[in-house]
Structure formats: C-alpha cells, structure tokens
Amino acid sequence: xxxxSVLFKIKRQPxxxxxxxxxxxxLAHHPGMNVISSLMEIAANPVTRDGxxxxxxxxxxxxxxxxxxxxxxxxxxRARMACSALIDNLEQPVKLEPFSKFPVVRDLAVDRSVIFExxxxxxxxxxVDGTYDLGPGPRMSQDEQESIYPLSRCISCCxxxxxxxxxxxxxxxxxxxxxxxxxxxxxxxxxxGLKPERLAALMGDGGIQECGYAQNCVExxxxxxxxxxxxxxxxxxxxxxxxxxxxxx
Amino acid sequence: MAAAPKIIVVGGGLAGLSAxxxxxxxxxxxxxxxxxxxxxxxxVCAQGGINAAKNLKGEGDSTWQHFDDTVYGGDFLANQxxxxxxxxxxxxxxxxxxRMGVPFNRTPEGLLDFRRFGGTLYNRTAFAGATTGQQLLxxxxxxxxxxxxxxxxxxxxxxxxxxxxLDGNRVCRGICAMDLRSMxxxxxxxxxxxxxxxxIGAIFGKSTNSVVCTGSAQSxxxxxxxxxxxxxFIQVHPTSIPGEDKLRLMSESARGEGGRxxxxxxxxxxxxxxxxxxxxxxxxxxxxxxxxxxxxxRDVATRAIFKVVxxxxxxxxxxxxxxxxxxxxxxxxxxxxxxxILEIYExxxxxxxxxxxxxIFPGMHYTMGGLWVDFKQATNIPGIYAAGECEYQYHxxxxxxxxxxxxxxxxxxxxxxxxxxxARGLQGLTNGDGFYAAEKKKQEESNSxxxxxxxxxxxxxxxxxxxxxxxxxxxxxRYNKNLEQTDAKLVEMxxxxxxxxxxxxxxxxxxxxxxxRQLYNMLQLSRVIAQGAKMRDESRGAHYxxxxxxxxxxxxxxxxxxxxxxxxxxxxxxxxPVDISLIPPRPRKYDAAK
Numbered sequence: 001x002x003x004x005s006v007l008f009k010i011k012r013q014p015x016x017x018x019x020x021x022x023x024x025x026x027l028a029h030h031p032g033m034n035v036i037s038s039l040m041e042i043a044a045n046p047v048t049r050d051g052x053x054x055x056x057x058x059x060x061x062x063x064x065x066x067x068x069x070x071x072x073x074x075x076x077x078r079a080r081m082a083c084s085a086l087i088d089n090l091e092q093p094v095k096l097e098p099f100s101k102f103p104v105v106r107d108l109a110v111d112r113s114v115i116f117e118x119x120x121x122x123x124x125x126x127x128v129d130g131t132y133d134l135g136p137g138p139r140m141s142q143d144e145q146e147s148i149y150p151l152s153r154c155i156s157c158c159x160x161x162x163x164x165x166x167x168x169x170x171x172x173x174x175x176x177x178x179x180x181x182x183x184x185x186x187x188x189x190x191x192x193g194l195k196p197e198r199l200a201a202l203m204g205d206g207g208i209q210e211c212g213y214a215q216n217c218v219e220x221x222x223x224x225x226x227x228x229x230x231x232x233x234x235x236x237x238x239x240x241x242x243x244x245x246x247x248x249x
Numbered sequence: 250m251a252a253a254p255k256i257i258v259v260g261g262g263l264a265g266l267s268a269x270x271x272x273x274x275x276x277x278x279x280x281x282x283x284x285x286x287x288x289x290x291x292x293v294c295a296q297g298g299i300n301a302a303k304n305l306k307g308e309g310d311s312t313w314q315h316f317d318d319t320v321y322g323g324d325f326l327a328n329q330x331x332x333x334x335x336x337x338x339x340x341x342x343x344x345x346x347x348r349m350g351v352p353f354n355r356t357p358e359g360l361l362d363f364r365r366f367g368g369t370l371y372n373r374t375a376f377a378g379a380t381t382g383q384q385l386l387x388x389x390x391x392x393x394x395x396x397x398x399x400x401x402x403x404x405x406x407x408x409x410x411x412x413x414x415l416d417g418n419r420v421c422r423g424i425c426a427m428d429l430r431s432m433x434x435x436x437x438x439x440x441x442x443x444x445x446x447x448x449i450g451a452i453f454g455k456s457t458n459s460v461v462c463t464g465s466a467q468s469x470x471x472x473x474x475x476x477x478x479x480x481x482f483i484q485v486h487p488t489s490i491p492g493e494d495k496l497r498l499m500s501e502s503a504r505g506e507g508g509r510x511x512x513x514x515x516x517x518x519x520x521x522x523x524x525x526x527x528x529x530x531x532x533x534x535x536x537x538x539x540x541x542x543x544x545x546x547r548d549v550a551t552r553a554i555f556k557v558v559x560x561x562x563x564x565x566x567x568x569x570x571x572x573x574x575x576x577x578x579x580x581x582x583x584x585x586x587x588x589x590i591l592e593i594y595e596x597x598x599x600x601x602x603x604x605x606x607x608x609i610f611p612g613m614h615y616t617m618g619g620l621w622v623d624f625k626q627a628t629n630i631p632g633i634y635a636a637g638e639c640e641y642q643y644h645x646x647x648x649x650x651x652x653x654x655x656x657x658x659x660x661x662x663x664x665x666x667x668x669x670x671x672a673r674g675l676q677g678l679t680n681g682d683g684f685y686a687a688e689k690k691k692q693e694e695s696n697s698x699x700x701x702x703x704x705x706x707x708x709x710x711x712x713x714x715x716x717x718x719x720x721x722x723x724x725x726x727r728y729n730k731n732l733e734q735t736d737a738k739l740v741e742m743x744x745x746x747x748x749x750x751x752x753x754x755x756x757x758x759x760x761x762x763x764x765x766r767q768l769y770n771m772l773q774l775s776r777v778i779a780q781g782a783k784m785r786d787e788s789r790g791a792h793y794x795x796x797x798x799x800x801x802x803x804x805x806x807x808x809x810x811x812x813x814x815x816x817x818x819x820x821x822x823x824x825x826p827v828d829i830s831l832i833p834p835r836p837r838k839y840d841a842a843k
Contacts (some may be wrong), residue, residue: 015757027731034597037494044709045762046527046752054754056709058760060285060461064495065593067287067383068491083494084596105430106758113406116286122399125352125391131270137347146585149352149377152384153589173362188350 004029007049008038019105024049024093032154034081035096036061036071049219059062066222069155072162073098073108079159079220082108099162112158116241118178121157122201126191136190151184151230152192160217160227172206176217176227179208183230186237199234199241208235253277256665257424257439259410259466261287263654264383264391264637265445267661268668273396277669280437281393281395282405282426284436284461288390291447291459292657295382296590297366297502297656298374299346301339305360310371312336317832319652322546322616323645324790324800326479327807328828331624331642335659342658343375349388353377354586364505366587368546368649370842379500379589385654390527404493405437409763410466413442413633414688415475417680421632422434426690427696430758434693436504438687440672443664444470445657449616451632452771453724454716455490457498465739467620467639468770471777475628476621476810477820478641480774481781484648484791487550487723488573490598496612497597500590501650503607505545506582509574510550511606512563522565522572522606533557538839544837547648548791551611558610558678565608574604574606574719611722615653617791618643618728623808628663632675634668636660641808701764708765711749715742715771723778727794739776746772748755777811777820784822785809796813802834810834 006027013020027033027041028048036059042200043056061071064083074097076090087094102110154177162177163166182198185191202208211231218227253275260264261283272279283290302312317338320329347353347361353375354362359515363372377384395400407429414423414436446466448457475768488503488510504510511530518525534553535542543601545553554571558564563573575583581726582601583591594602620628620635622642624675627634636657645658718738722731753761787801788794807824814821 014755023504032597033493037492041711044707052528053752056761058758061643062285062289062461063294064460065289065294065497066382066596067293067556068285068291068459070285070289083742086597086599109758113286116288116394119391120394120636123395123398125410126348126388127395128348128392131274131345133341133344134348136344137350140355141359142355142357145352145355152352152377152387153380154287155293155383187830191350214485228757 006033006038006087007091009095010108011097012057012107013098014106016104023054029087033087035075035085035087035094036064038087039082056109058106067155067171071159072157072159074100074162079162081222083221088162099158101162101167104160115156115158115161115175115177118174119181122178122182122198123194124178124181124185126188127193128190148184148187150225151180154180154225155223156176157222159220159222163216163220165214165216166212167209171210173210174202174206174208176231179228179234180225180230183234186234199238202234202238203242208238211235254440254669254675255280255438256441256443256668256672257282257437258443258445259424259449260290260445260637260639261448261644262290262292262445262637263386263389263657264661265443266386266393267658268443268445268636268665269402269663270389270396271665272669273401275669277327277672280439281402282407282408282410282424284407284409284429286406287393288387289402290386291462292386292654293383294457294459294498294680295385295654296379296498296500297505298364298376298381298651298652299343299385300366300373300649301343301375301655302336302371302373303340303343303361303363305376306363306372308371312339315339315372315373318369319643319649320645320832321648321837322649325645325802325829325834326789327380327643327645329831330828332722335643336657338659339655346385346388349392351377351384351388351569355788364502366503366505366650367550368405368542370541372653374502374505376502376586379502379587382509382654385658399629407614410446410467410469411692411766412688413630414685415473415630415677417473418682419630421630422678423685425692427692427763431456431765432759432762434689434694434696436541436689438685440675441632442633442670443668444633444639445583445637445661446639448638449774450613451767452715452775453613453720454713455492455494455496455720457486457496463767463771464774465767465770468774470620470628471811472631472770472773474813475630475633476776476812477774478616478811479781479809480777481785481809481810482617482646483613483724483778484547484615484617485551485611486614487547487554487611488609489614490594490607491570491610491612492597497593498614499594499607499609501547502592503573503575503587504588504820507575507578508543510543510554510564510571511574512557512571516562517567518690519566523576531563531574540842541839546647546649546792547614549839551725552793554611565643570608570610572606573601573609576604576606597841611725613720615648617646617648625667626660627667628669632671634664636664646792656756661768695766696762700751700754700764702749702751704750706745706749708749708751708761708768711742711745712768712771715775719775719778723782725793727782727792728796729783729794732779735779736783739772739779741784743772774811780820781811783820800837806834
C-alpha cells in the first residue's frame with residue numbers, strides 16, 4: 001500500500017531585506033496533522049522535496065490551541081491560524097506564506113507590533129485607581145456580560161487587518177481589531193471614563209472612516225468576533241463625538 | 250535614596266504582569282522581558298477559572314476552607330503559612346480583576362457567578378466562559394500597557410533570558426539576554442530580578458503547555474546556584490485531547506458543569522457512544538468516589554483512568570481513551586459557560602461535544618515543583634525572586650484546579666514589592682562591574698560553540714526522545730528501576746548533546762540556536778525530576794510508586810531541594826522540613842467527605 005503524503009509549498013525569506021523564494025516539502029500523512037505539527041516535522045528533518053538540505057522554517061507559535069494569536073499566516077492564500085489548520089481540510093499543495101501587509105522578520109514570521117501600538121493609542125484599558133483593595137467592581141447584568149465577552153476574546157492575531165483591503169500604508173487604517181476593543185472598553189461602566197479620548201483617537205486619517213465595509217474582517221476572524229457590528233456602533237459614536245466637539249468649540 | 254530602583258521581570262504571564270503592576274505602582278522602574286509578546290503568554294490557555302472563597306452561594310465557604318482544601322489536595326507537602334495568605338488574599342484578587350474589567354460570568358442579580366472545581370465541595374471558582382486565563386491575562390496586560398504608555402515599564406519582547414548576572418559576592422546585578430531576531434547577546438543591569446517563566450511542559454515532549462514553556466530559565470538559574478524544589482511533582486491532567494503536536498487541555502470545568510467520565514463496560518464495544526445504554530456504561534469516578542464524583546483532584550482522576558485503561562484493558566475501541574460526556578447538559582448552558590473549550594474540541598477533533606461524548610486521556614499539565622523560594626518569593630541567590638508556576642510554593646504534591654491563576658497573581662503581587670524593598674536597601678558596587686562583560690562573553694561563546702559544532706545529532710529529534718522518555722517513566726506511575734534507567738539515559742543524552750548539529754547556522758532569527766540552548770537546560774532539569782522521583786520512596790499527591798503505595802510522613806514529609814554541583818555536573822539533594830504549623834496532616838481520602 002502506498003503511504004499517503006502531503007505536499008507543502010513554503011515561501012522562504014532569510015532576512016527582512018532578502019528576496020523571497022519557494023521551497024517544497026513532502027511529508028508522510030498522519031491523521032490529525034495540522035500546519036504547525038508539519039512545520040515541527042520539517043524542523044526535525046529539514047530536507048526539501050528534491051532532497052536538498054535546508055534550514056528549519058521560522059514561524060511564530062505558542063499555545064497551539066488558537067488562543068494566543070501567535071501563529072497567523074497565509075494558508076492557501078487565506079489569513080488564518082496555523083495550529084487549527086488541519087491538513088485533511090486543506091487543498092494540496094498546502095501553500096504557506098507570511099502575512100503580506102506586515103514586515104517579514106524571517107520566513108513565515110512577521111512583525112505585528114502595530115496592533116499593540118494601536119491598542120496603546122486608543123487607551124484599551126480600564127482606568128482603575130490602583131491595585132489596593134477597593135471592593136468589587138460594578139454590577140453587570142448577564143446580558144451585558146454576554147455582549148462584551150465575545151469582544152474580549154480577540155487574540156490580536158491581525159487576520160482581520162491582513163484581509164482588509166483598506167489596511168495598507170496609504171490609508172494607515174487602524175483596523176477592525178482595535179475598533180472592536182474601543183467598543184469593548186467604551187461599554188464598560190468604568191471604561192467609559194476614557195470614551196471621548198478613545199473616539200478622538202479614531203477620528204481623522206487612518207481612523208474609523210477608512211473602513212470600506214468590505215466585511216473581509218468578520219469572515220476571517222478565527223474567534224467569530226462581531227467586528228462589523230462593532231465598527232458600525234463605534235462609527236456612530238465617533239460621528240456623535242465629532243459633532244459634540246464642533247459645538248463645544 | 251537617589252534614583253528609583255530598577256527591577257527586571259522575566260516572563261509576561263499572570264505572575265510576571267502582576268509583579269510589574271505592583272512595582273510600577275510603587276514608583277520603581279521595570280524592564281519586562283518575554284520570548285513572545287506578553288499578551289501571547291501561556292496564561293491565556295487557562296480555561297476553567299480562578300478560586301476564591303467569596304461565599305456568594307450561601308454554602309458557608311470560607312478562606313480557611315479554601316486553605317484546608319488546598320493543603321489537603323496537595324497532600325500536606327506545601328508550607329502552610331503562604332498558602333493561608335494566598336487563600337485569604339484571593340477574594341480581594343477577584344475584586345481587583347472585576348474592577349479591571351474581566352468579563353466574569355454573572356448571576357441573574359448581576360453578581361459574580363461561581364462554579365465547582367476538583368478537590369472541593371464548594372462553588373468557589375469564578376470564571377469568564379471557559380477562557381478565564383485569557384481574560385485575566387488581558388486585564389493585566391492592559392494595565393501594563395497603560396504603565397508602558399506612561400513610561401514606567403519598558404518591554405523587551407522577543408528576547409530570551411539566558412542567565413543572571415552575578416557579582417563577585419554572588420549577588421544578582423542583572424541579566425544576560427538574547428534578542429531573538431538579531432541574535433545579539435546583551436547584559437542588562439538591575440537591582441533585583443523576578444523570574445516568572447511558567448511551566449516546563451516541553452521536557453515531556455507533548456503536554457498541555459505552550460511552546461515557550463521549556464523551563465529553560467529555571468534550569469539556567471538552577472545551574473547558577475538556585476535551589477530547585479520538589480521537582481518530582483508533576484501534574485498529569487486527567488482530561489486532555491491527544492494530538493500530533495500537543496495535548497490540548499479539556500478543562501476541569503467541563504466536569505464542574507456536570508460532565509461525566511465513563512467507559513463502555515465491555516472491552517472493544519464498537520457501538521457509537523450515544524447508542525450505548527446506561528447499563529453498559531461504567532461511570533468509574535462516580536462509583537469509586539461517591540462524594541466528590543467526577544471532581545476528585547487531578548492526580549486521583551488520572552490514576553483512576555490509567556487503572557481502567559491499562560489494568561482493566563477498557564478504553565474506547567481498544568485505544569487508551571475514555572469518554573467525557575456533556576451531551577446530557579442543556580446546549581444553552583454549555584454555550585454560556587463552556588463555549589471556549591467546546592470550540593477547541595470541535596476545531597481540533599471535528600466532533601461537536603454537545604452531541605457526541607469527547608474522547609480524552611491524561612496529559613502532562615503542570616509542575617508543582619520549581620525554584621525554591623522563601624515566604625517573600627526570594628530564591629537563595631540575593632536579588633533573585635520567583636513567582637508563578639516556575640516556583641514551588643503553593644501547591645504541595647498536587648495542585649487543585651483553578652488555584653494556579655490565583656497563585657500566579659498572588660505570588661507576583663508578593664514578589665514585586667519584596668523585590669523593590671530589597672532593591673532600595675541594596676549596596677552599590679565596590680569592586681567594579683567587570684562581571685557583566687564576563688557573563689556576556691560566556692553566553693556568546695556558548696552560542697558560537699553551538700553554531701559551529703560539527704556532529705550528527707539533530708536537536709529536534711533528541712528532544713522527541715527526551716519527551717518520550719520523561720513521559721514514560723516520570724509521570725503517572727513510577728518505578729525505581731525505570732527511574733534509574735531514565736537518569737542513565739539522560740546522562741547519555743547530555744553526552745550526545747555535545748555532538749549536536751544545527752541545520753541552521755545563520756545569524757538572524759535563528760530558532761535552532763535558541764531551541765538547542767533550551768534543550769540543554771531541559772536535559773539538566775530532567776535529571777532533577779528523575780532523581781528526585783527516584784529518591785522519594787513513598788506515594789504522595791501526583792507522585793505515585795506502586796512499590797511504596799502509601800504516604801510516609803515519618804520519612805518524607807519534607808521538601809526536596811536540588812542544587813547543581815558544577816564540578817560533578819549533576820544534581821545534589823537536601824531535604825527541608827515542611828511548615829505544618831496550621832493544619833496537622835491527616836490521611837488524604839476522596840472516597841468520603843473530609
């Protein structure tokens with residue numbers, strides 16, 4: 001009986017400035033294998049399909065349970081997490097590429113620090129007074145909890161940004177993930193204190209107005225976060241805030 | 250004193266971030282080092298919840314009960330005063346997290362909801378769906394980001410800790426670390442160091458841990474002179490999903506919400522589980538432990554599953570697995586309280602656990618052992634503190650579910666202020682600072698040795714062998730003969746390590762160099778685990794020897810302390826009495842109420 005094998009086409013790029021090229025790998029098929037387990041196997045035996053020794057592939061990964069947000073990449077052209085990409089559900093050859101809209105560090109690893117800078121810019125936190133004992137937080141209904149919890153599951157993987165046609169150097173668009181976090185913190189009773197500052201950060205160039213409602217973000221989000229809903233809600237609030245600012249002038 | 254003290258925190262999970270927040274609040278400066286962006290730390294994987302005796306369910310729960318459950322669950326191996334402090338602080342920690350915006354599940358009245366977890370009869374576990382660790386980590390991450398934007402915290406993400414920098418008096422004066430992209434090795438001066446680098450799962454190859462949980466930092470410090478305590482106590486979680494690349498955790502909260510563990514009564518029963526009638530199912534945990542049922546502590550549940558599978562040769566279709574069944578629970582409740590873990594099962598296995606019972610098996614999950622610390626989280630090297638899973642203090646011989654998150658946040662909260670206080674009293678250097686350059690040179694040399702080494706051992710293959718070896722002989726069931734052989738094999742593997750050959754010799758984002766360094770540290774720490782297990786001739790908590798089936802308080806109610814003997818290149822051991830000043834030890838039995 002011939003053993004089933006799996007073909008991979010992987011984009012390699014040794015340094016941020018070097019020219020990318022493709023390498024092909026062939027692995028024996030195991031039930032339940034995913035893209036990360038395949039990359040681990042290549043590391044243990046870094047030889048291309050035509051028998052040429054090469055280097056293990058550099059990629060980001062950590063939890064392998066789709067909750068840390070590390071292993072995002074383009075798999076057969078789609079922005080998604082590599083750990084949950086089961087080989088049996090993918091067309092072959094399985095094509096792996098780094099995200100196209102973030103600087104490549106090496107091979108499949110890219111620099112996504114922009115998401116964390118964005119979260120700083122919109123003050124994505126609750127302004128607590130301190131860590132000393134001040135009793136419980138504000139009461140919250142089950143409905144409220146259930147409406148914010150999905151937003152709080154964002155893993156900062158940046159799939160929504162990679163898939164967004166508006167997310168590019170020209171627009172400087174902040175991206176869906178950050179806007180959804182604004183929605184999350186503006187909803188919280190204590191978080192509301194910073195609402196005007198958060199909305200102000202989303203005005204102007206690169207702000208929420210850049211959204212073209214392509215809806216790619218919500219399609220690729222591995223956590224099914226209601227991104228377009230959050231964008232339209234925050235969009236309304238930004239408009240209101242802009243109007244208030246105008247009157248206050 | 251003149252300048253604000255500078256503290257370095259290594260590790261950006263719950264313990265590290267908790268320490269960072271306390272330090273920043275006290276006005277000291279923090280440099281935070283992490284292999285991954287801190288928001289991606291392993292704490293995100295914690296699922297079920299966090300324990301605190303808030304007693305919001307009218308059950309008469311108290312912090313003393315929580316303390317007693319924790320000490321009893323840990324089979325009396327933990328020093329009791331710090332455990333008591335932790336349990337007393339827990340309700341305040343929940344309040345703090347609540348104020349920081351953690352979306353904890355609520356009761357109809359809008360109060361925090363609590364569920365049951367293993368090793369207790371109280372509803373004591375606060376939770377945010379089944380992604381509690383993620384929600385907690387994000388809350389602390391956000392507060393740290395706030396301090397970062399105020400200039401009080403400087404992050405070094407994508408940096409790997411290599412070693413502590415010690416002065417001529419063996420006092421910690423900073424760290425040596427490597428930029429994982431440029432591969433630059435640098436020293437960073439500091440007045441005190443807090444290690445919060447988490448678990449050691451990678452030593453066991455496949456575990457529920459994240460990729461970064463190699464124990465490399467702890468091992469490096471052990472090799473520099475820190476004591477490593479109770480290394481032989483390894484928690485194997487009863488319910489994980491076997492996988493190609495890792496064992497994915499299936500939270501204890503599944504059982505907390507009513508999940509039932511069973512196997513078909515007849516070996517080789519090939520029927521669809523839903524077609525197997527009640528009379529043909531064996532709910533072995535409920536039968537053996539009527540009081541605690543499916544919520545016995547993890548070591549107890551894991552051994553029960555091993556017994557059913559390996560002694561009675563029952564399992565699923567001849568494979569070593571048992572069912573974890575949620576299908577009798579209302580779908581709406583499942584979605585509200587457990588969605589995160591159901592999604593993991595669905596995505597990685599392909600079956601819907603709301604409809605089909607899950608197939609699970611025990612998997613390496615947690616180390617109770619870790620760096621030895623005193624009640625203020627200080628290691629034996631002046632200026633080095635430790636908090637979180639990387640230290641040994643709170644869980645004795647077995648950790649109760651939902652106690653890890655609280656121990657991380659509490660331990661970090663003790664370590665931060667203790668380090669600042671120490672740093673404020675630290676004397677300046679008198680004999681120059683040449684030791685920084687010396688440490689940097691040493692680490693650079695070890696990198697270039699690896700890169701240029703000519704041999705035939707592939708580090709990734711060597712690692713797989715290590716994982717298989719350690720999983721086989723150093724987890725659920727231990728025999729002295731096997732442990733001896735394991736240590737001999739580890740010595741052999743350390744020898745083979747000298748012939749390691751890196752297939753990547755480049756100088757940019759070279760993950761092979763980093764991994765191979767970690768592998769060496771894993772091998773050294775593995776010997777601590779294997780030898781510690783060999784020595785302890787008793788059964789206590791997660792440490793089980795069929796040849797010594799009982800707990801032996803007369804000889805073994807003591808902490809194992811391993812230290813590295815550089816000349817011998819191997820661990821040496823000392824033992825320390827356990828502080829049992831608050832609760833006298835009693836037999837640990839879960840077939841009846843305590």
